[in-house]
Amino acid sequence: MAAEIPPLVSMRGITKRFLGVKANDAIDFDVRPGEVHTLLGENGAGKSTLMNVLCGLYQPDGGNIEIEGELRRFRTPRDAITAGIGMVHQHFMLVPAQTVWENMVLGLDALPQVLPRKDIIRRIEEISERYALRVDPLAPVWQLSIGEQQRVALLKALYRQARILVLDEPTAVLIPQEIQSLFATIRQMRGEGHGIVFISHKLDEVLTVSDRISILRKGKKIGTFAAAGVTKEKLAEMMVGRQVFFNSAPPTTERGPxxxxxxxxxxxxxxxxxxxxxxxxxxxxxxxxxxxxxxxxxxxxxxxxxxxxxxxxxxxxxxxxxxxxxxxxxxxxxxGVAYIPEDRKGTGLVPSMNIRENVVLRKYWKKPFARGRWFIDWEVVAGHTGRLVERFGVITPGLGIPIRALSGGNLQKLMLARELSDNPKAIIAVQPTWGLDVGATEYVRERLLEQRDRxxxxxxxxxxxxxxxxxxxxxxxxxxxxxxxxxxxxxxxxxxxxxxxxxxxxxxxxxxxxxxxxxxxxxxxxxxxxxxxxxxxxxxxxxxxxxxxxxxxxxx
The missing domain is CATH 3.40.50.300 (P-loop containing nucleotide triphosphate hydrolases)
Incomplete structure (x- = not known):
């Protein structure tokens, strides 16, 4: 009887703590040769922490990692790259001013003083042709479209001979035709024996491309399931612990002026x-x-x-x-014009300020928050903030903490609370659900529909x-x-x-x-x-x- 082929990656009992809080609690996760294993979970469920442990960015507090049956410990990302692990981040880790071929070799060991440019370009072209990831090796990255930049990020991992690929929200910025092209490339890599970890909040895509799906909730693994045996409604319910509705909103029956x-x-x-x-x-x-x-x-x-x-x-x-x-x-x-920007921490909110200060940021000069010409009535601000936090379901240990400590979903809820609390007449909302899990996405969409109907x-x-x-x-x-x-x-x-x-x-x-x-x-x-x-x-x-x-x- 032939011996069973070991997984490409086997993570056993991975535990990681931050300030005493378990971001990963004894999680088991593996990736087999020739499969796409999707990692699902709400914002803050522990997906990124687990993958950062795999890629050498974090050191686990407990558990171990095996690569093709061999126990490994990654002290740096370079150790993980050497072991054949490549990660394509949601925000591509590329240097815009440099060309495609220069980005390929950044950080590689044992490079000669004079780079063999022709050999590097020839190798890039071979990989590009093999996986239908066509891109000009001589083009500066800043001149490329978002879809082309993603191809470069994938090529970079393949150029470094990665057998295990972690794809973090890979379709977030692609048009449908580019998504189909990416899925074709993923299927080809799977057919050649690569192991692929797919992270996405788009459940239809998850069911299209995945072989197995593992779900995390609050740092623990809920379970691993065959993609063929579940629906997106069931996946969403397991992720957030309640039923989530995916119906399209009925169109408005009467438009105003x-x-x-x-x-x-x-x-x-x-x-x-x-x-x-x-x-x-x-x-x-x-x-x-x-x-x-x-x-x-x-x-x-x-x-x-x-x-x-x-x-x-x-x-x-x-x-x-x-x-x-x-x-x-x-x-x-x-x-009466409210603005919900894409950049929550840069444009929408001030990370170093606390929740009370961020809530009153756009109206501290108005009554009842202003006391005279020069002072703010912080007692009134605290009462107003507390009511908004409760109404919009912002999860926070206190109103005095800096907002940089909040998760992405809670940051978005806080910004919605501030912008919508005055019943604006117009709302400019840019990427209001970007990076949010299905539960937070449902919440944000419901608030926008409420404003329309109002x-x-x-x-x-x-x-x-x-x-x-x-x-x-x-x-x-x-x-x-x-x-x-x-x-x-x-x-x-x-x-x-x-x-x-x-x-x-x-x-x-x-x-x-x-x-x-x-x-x-x-x-x-x-x-x-x-x-x-x-x-x-x-x-x-x-x-x-x-x-x-x-x-x-x-x-x-």
Whole structure:
């Protein structure tokens, strides 16, 4: 009888403590040759800690690791790389100013003084061709798209002959076509005997690509299951300990008047480039207007201009028909515009400040928080903060701790509590569920729907197409700072259609492709960007422009 092939990786009884708290509590986890083993869990469940132990970033307080049956101890990440472990992080660990081939060899041992550039490039091209990860070895990383950068990160692990690959949220920034290409590469690597650890919150993708699934909750392993035998509803319930609902939100039945409009807006990016190229949009009360696009196509600059954080070159933002020019963020706030930025710890919250200070950050000068001209009534602030923390379910040991100690889900809940507590009239929400588990994601989506139903205008910017199609009443697609099209019925679009638009395919070609495939015509067809203001056609747009010179819009 042939001996059983040992797992590529076997982690037994892994325990890791931080300040006395067990982030990993005696966890067993293994990866076999030729399988995709997915690691699932809420934010803070212990997934990242476990993988950081495997990759040599953390030293375990208990347990051991075996690689192909041999007991190993990784004191540094280099030890793990030498043992054949490669990790592709959600935020790619690449040097933007260097070329693809230079990034490949960074940190490698025993490199000659003069690098054999031709040999390195030839090796990159061989791996690229073998796994369909095509990329220009001579291109600087900063010139590559997000999808191409991910290919470089994968190539880097394969170049270093990794047999065990840890993929952390690998589809978070990819369009559907890139996701399918990535899955094809994963299947090929699995077929060649690689062991792959897949970490994702997207349960449909998990069930598509996985062989086995292990679930962590609060630092402990709940169990390991064959992917073929579970549903996403069951996985979500095991992750969070309760039932989670995945139904799409019903579209709004009655849209209100336009509250915020963007007219021919041109905005520069950080490098002086034109990031937003003449965009026009209108946000109506009682609706969620979604914006789809690959990261770095002008979404950030557009949203910052819409809330006064970034000036514009030309064009304007109008709030209730009033031209705001390059008004300050406080001016937008005073007119009822709330902002939920993508960067929670950099733009949205101040990590060194405590919870009370962060909650009152945008209104400490107003009554009842202000006491006279120079003082803050901290007793009032504490009472207000406590009520919000309870109402929004923020889990924290106290109101006086710095917010950097909170998990990602609790940070997002705290920011929602601050921004939504005053019942804003418009909400600009950028990636509001990015990096959150299914439970926290469900919570955030429910709060946005509540705001819409209350009468707010919600502008939802996301790279999660499932989220956009589930929540949006109208949907636009952005590419290289231009709007590619808009639909009044997002659910009539396929993810393939959206992916093509996100990649820059002209609207006419997308519609032609639908016709050739025999797809049903869109009931609310994608419209050319020039007709965004058209309920009654060009006449309304002309009137808007004419009235806009006076700082008033025709609906004001």
């Amino acid at each position: 336009v509250f915020l409009a963007v007219r021919d807006l041109v905005v520069r990016g950080e490098r002086g480039n034109i990031a937003v190229q003449g965009i026009s949009l209108e946000l109506r009360q009682k609706e969620i207007f979604g914006l789809a696009g690959v990261a770095g196509n002008g979404q950030l600059e557009l949203c910052e201009a819409m809330v006064g954080l970034r000036g514009s070159e030309s064009g304007d933002v109008l709030v209730q028909g009033r031209a705001m020019g390059n008004a300050s963020p406080r001016a937008f706030l005073d007119r 009468g707010a205008a919600v502008f939802l910017v996301s790279e999660d197409l499932e989220e956009l199609l589930a929540l949006s009443d109208r949907l636009a697609v952005i590419h290289q700072g231009r709007i590619m099209g808009i639909t009044e019925d997002p659910r009539a679009l396929s993810e393939e259609d959206l992916g093509l638009l996100m990649a820059g395919t002209p609207l006419a070609d997308v519609l032609r492709g639908r016709e050739e495939r025999g797809d049903a015509p869109l009931p609310g067809p994608l419209r050319d960007p020039g007709t965004f203001f058209a309920e009654d056609g060009a006449a309304q747009k002309k009137a808007f422009r004419a009235e806009g010179k006076e700082g008033r819009a025709p609906w004001a």
